[in-house]
Amino acid sequence: MSVLRGLAIFLGLVAAWQALVTLTGVDDFILPGPLAVAKALAAHWDLLAENAGVTILEILLGLALGTLLGVSSALLIAAFRPARDWLLPVLVVSQAVPVFALAPILVLWLGYGLASKVAMATLIIYFPVTAAFYDGLKRTEPGWLDLARTMGGGRLAVLRVIRIPAALPALASGLRVATAVAPIGAVVGEWVGSSAGLGYLMLQANARLQIDLMFAALFVLAVFAVLLYFAVDRSLRLALPWLAEET
Amino acid sequence: MTTAAPIDVRLHAARLSYRGAVIFDDLDLELPAGRTTCLLGPSGVGKTSLLRLIAGLAENHGGKDGKDSGSPGAAVDRDGRTVQGRVAYMAQQDLLLPWASVLGNVLLGPRLRGEDRDPEVDGKARSLIEQVGLKGRETDLPVRLSGGMRQRVALARTLVEDRPIVLMDEPFSALDAITRFALQELAARLLAERTVLLVTHDPLEALRLGHRIIVMAGSPARLETALDVDEDVDGDAGGPAKLPPPPRDPGHAGVLARQADLLKRLARARQKLVDLA
Structure with missing residues (x-):
């Protein structure tokens, strides 16, 4: 049912797009119609696939790395008081620096290759993951902690048995946000400096007035981003079955 | 006992x-x-x-x-x-962990103390679940239980502590x-x-x-x-x-x-x- 609805929304948007192009008679190099984009998609399929592979790899590596770092930071801050006192202010202040402004520096330091884009995606998802998970770890139901105290559980045992599982729904929210923003990090990185990837392809196509190819690249990116989001969302639901049945 | x-x-x-x-x-x-x-x-x-x-x-x-x-x-x-x-402590709320099964909840204390792998402890937990009338529901999540059943699980969890x-x-x-x-x-x-x-x-x-x-x-x-x-x-x-x-x-x-x-x-x-x- 939801697949059908998704398809209907997609077709509706395409129809609106085509209607806009037909009714306004806008030039092809400003806004190509869906048919032109589909043609470009077919004509440049190899090129698109090759560059999409690069961008997808950047996004997935960034997600993995950012999640790993975010989860470990949150655990460290939650488990050790000195870590909280020293690390938390740094973390909060670091958010005052716009991540996009760091992109040129990352390219300068890490080069035009994969590393600078992975770093960009990692940076952009690190904070939402850390903040969401730490928040979850902090808000353990006090009754559970009382119970654990009368049962004589050590601090790390309480963290493992009660606080971490209790924080998983919060972590899942953080991961959903991370999944939605990770492509932004990778593409911004590619715009600043790169030799491959969908962002790179869009810049090149734009410079050569191949607007249909630019839209085709955008389309591929959007499809992947949506598929990735649903895949992550679905896996999180499967991983936390007790949440679905609550409420 | x-x-x-x-x-x-x-x-x-x-x-x-x-x-x-x-x-x-x-x-x-x-x-x-x-x-x-x-x-x-x-x-x-x-x-x-x-x-x-x-x-x-x-x-x-x-x-x-x-x-x-x-x-x-x-x-x-x-x-x-x-x-x-x-002392063992039982509160007004059942305080069951929503992600853990009935058995997992009853074994909370032993798990926190690292004693849950002891087959004797496991056997005691299962026998207590039977005594509170929840035999056969060991693997159920708390969300599947009524308020009375949940408080029975809490009672079994209190008793497994054997304080x-x-x-x-x-x-x-x-x-x-x-x-x-x-x-x-x-x-x-x-x-x-x-x-x-x-x-x-x-x-x-x-x-x-x-x-x-x-x-x-x-x-x-x-x-x-x-x-x-x-x-x-x-x-x-x-x-x-x-x-x-x-x-x-x-x-x-x-x-x-x-x-x-x-x-x-x-x-x-x-x-x-x-x-x-």
């Missing part, structure tokens, strides 16, 4: 204040071994605070950097040892009357021979389950013994029918006669709190 001999708990000169207000001061409480003591009182009088103090869960209030000027007093046993580590002292804070108050009735019966049977302190606001519950009933009233709160089957303390001077051992039938003449008396006592205690406020 119990391995350790039941101990007599003594709380001497206990003191607790919260944000400058003295909840109780110089309070003495004794829990006779193997007896169920019910603590009755109007809400807000400090019953839960007293229970938490005995459980070792009370925070120190008022003093700077966590140190209170007057020690709140700790519960000790006959030999003067602190009872911490020998000589059991502290219960209105454990049945969130349940409907019929479920509550069945659970009181079950708890009284499974907790026989343990030293129990049951906080309740329900005089009928206290009269069904208690060997002793203590009324907590006033601010700072004082304790008054309203019933003690061993010491022949009896609230109603009119001499109502003698009480059988708990769990008692709610229709028993002695229970009914004392219920009215206890209710009046509680109403007076609440009026005193209102007047003070």
